[in-house]
Amino acid sequence: MTPTHTDQTDRTDASALEVLERHAAHNYHPLPVVIAEAEGAWVTDVHGRRYLDALAGYSALNFGHGHPELIAAAEAQLRRVTLTSRAFHHDQFGPFCADLARLTRMDAVLPMNTGAEAVETAIKLARRWGYQVKGVAPDQATIIVADDNFHGRTTTIVGFSTDEEARAGFGPFGPGFRVVPAGEAHALEAAIDETTVAVLIEPIQGEAGIIVPPDGYLREVRRITREHDVLFMADEIQSGLGRTGTTFACDLEDVHPDVFVLGKALGGGVIPVSAIAARRELMDVFTPGSHGSTFGGNPLACAVGRAVIGLLETGEFQARSRELGARLDAGLRGLPGDHVREVRTIGLWAGVELVPGIRARTVCEHLMARGVLAKDTQTTTVRLAPPLVVTEAEVDLLVATLAAAIEDTVA
Numbered sequence: 001m002t003p004t005h006t007d008q009t010d011r012t013d014a015s016a017l018e019v020l021e022r023h024a025a026h027n028y029h030p031l032p033v034v035i036a037e038a039e040g041a042w043v044t045d046v047h048g049r050r051y052l053d054a055l056a057g058y059s060a061l062n063f064g065h066g067h068p069e070l071i072a073a074a075e076a077q078l079r080r081v082t083l084t085s086r087a088f089h090h091d092q093f094g095p096f097c098a099d100l101a102r103l104t105r106m107d108a109v110l111p112m113n114t115g116a117e118a119v120e121t122a123i124k125l126a127r128r129w130g131y132q133v134k135g136v137a138p139d140q141a142t143i144i145v146a147d148d149n150f151h152g153r154t155t156t157i158v159g160f161s162t163d164e165e166a167r168a169g170f171g172p173f174g175p176g177f178r179v180v181p182a183g184e185a186h187a188l189e190a191a192i193d194e195t196t197v198a199v200l201i202e203p204i205q206g207e208a209g210i211i212v213p214p215d216g217y218l219r220e221v222r223r224i225t226r227e228h229d230v231l232f233m234a235d236e237i238q239s240g241l242g243r244t245g246t247t248f249a250c251d252l253e254d255v256h257p258d259v260f261v262l263g264k265a266l267g268g269g270v271i272p273v274s275a276i277a278a279r280r281e282l283m284d285v286f287t288p289g290s291h292g293s294t295f296g297g298n299p300l301a302c303a304v305g306r307a308v309i310g311l312l313e314t315g316e317f318q319a320r321s322r323e324l325g326a327r328l329d330a331g332l333r334g335l336p337g338d339h340v341r342e343v344r345t346i347g348l349w350a351g352v353e354l355v356p357g358i359r360a361r362t363v364c365e366h367l368m369a370r371g372v373l374a375k376d377t378q379t380t381t382v383r384l385a386p387p388l389v390v391t392e393a394e395v396d397l398l399v400a401t402l403a404a405a406i407e408d409t410v411a
Helices: 005-011 015-023 068-078 093-104 115-134 185-190 217-227 249-253 299-313 316-332 360-369 392-410
Strands: 035-039 042-045 050-053 108-112 142-146 177-180 196-201 231-235 259-262 274-278 340-345 350-354 375-377 381-384
Touching: 050 392, 068 299, 093 108, 093 259, 093 274, 093 299, 108 115, 108 299, 115 142, 115 196, 115 231, 115 259, 115 274, 177 185, 185 217, 196 217, 217 231, 217 249, 299 316, 316 340, 316 350, 316 392, 360 375, 360 381, 360 392, 381 392
Parallel strands: 142 177, 142 196, 196 231, 231 259
Antiparallel strands: 035 042, 042 050, 108 274, 259 274, 340 350, 350 381, 375 381
16 A cells, blocks of 8 residues: 555654664764755755755756656656667767757767766866876876865865865875866966966865856866866856856856856756766767766656756746845845854855854754754854745745744854
8 A cells, every 4th residue: 555645754753763763874063954845945844844945966966846847747758768888879868968069069978877976077087188188198097176175075185175074184296186166267377387287276165155156267267178178067057057147157257168067957966967068079088888877877867857957948047046145145245244254145146144153053043943944154254055946035034934933153
C-alpha cells in the first residue's frame, strides 16, 4: 500500500532529527527543520508548516521547486530511457550539447554531474592544453586562483582553498596552484609566469558572502589572460544561469571567458547536471579514455538540462532577477545600520553582513522560527538567494522577516 501523506508525517516527525543525528554523517550543520514537500518559492515541513525558501539550494533551484516545465521534461524522459552511459549515443545528448553551446556562445560541451566534477574537468583541460599547446614543461603547469574561493570539496580543490575548515585533516595536497587576493588584477598579473596555464575564478564569490569584485575587474582578467596566453576559466556554478540578472555573471562586464564551468541550476533542482563549455580547439585536448563519467550526460540529465536552457532563452528569469533584485536591495538597505555592517546585492542574490558580535547562524534560526529559510556563511553573513519565481510580496516578506529576526537576535 502506498503511504499517505499523513502516514509519512507520522513517521517523520521530530524523531526524524534524532534518526539523522544517529545515522547520517555530520558534514553539515542544517537548521532543525525536516522538509516534506515544496512548490515554487515555498517548502512545507513534516508538520505542515510552510516556509519561504530564501536559499534555493544554493542557487540550484533558480526556477523554484517543481517548475512544471522541468518536471514535465523529467517525467517524459523517465518513461523512455534514463541511463545508457557514454558507451553509446542517446537522442538527448547531441541536442543538449548544441543547446548549451548556443547559450554559452561556445563550440563544445563536456557534461558531468556535480559542480566539483566540472571544476576538476576544467583543471584537466587547462593542464593538458598547457602541455600540448602552450608548451609548458611536463608536470609544471600552474593555475592561479583567488583567496576565499569556493570551487568544491574534492581533495584537489580544497588543496587550494583558503578556508582552513575545508582543508584541515585532508592533506597532503598536490601542487600546481597559486593563490592571489580576490579582486586585485595587478596581483593576478604579477603571479603569471611561463608555467601558468589558467586563471580560475568565481565572477562573484558566493560562499565567501556574495563578494562582488570591483568594477572592471573581470575585464582586466580577460585582458591579462589574453595578453599572457593564459586561459580564463569562469566558475559560474552559483553565479550563472540567471542569478545575477544576466545569463552569466561575466555578462555584467560583457566578458567572455575561455571556459565556462556550470552546475547547480543547470539541473533545475531536479537532477545533478554540470558541464564545462569551451571553444572546440580547447575541448579537443580530451581524447577517448582521457576523461569520463558513468552518469555524465545521461538522458535524464540532458532532457532536464535542455528544458532549463529553454527557460533561460526567453530572458524572463534574468529580467525577474534584475527587477526583484533591485527591490530586494532597496529593502535590505533599510535594515538598521547599527546591526548591519554591509549589504552586497547582485541580481536576486545578497549577502547581509552583520556587525561583529551578531551571529548569522542565530539570525537564521530566528528567521526559521518566523517562517523563512536562509543560511549563514562566514559567521556574520546571512546569504539570500530566493528562487527567481519569487514575487514582489514575497521579497517584501523576506526583508521584513529578516529585520524582525535581527531584532530577535539582539534583544
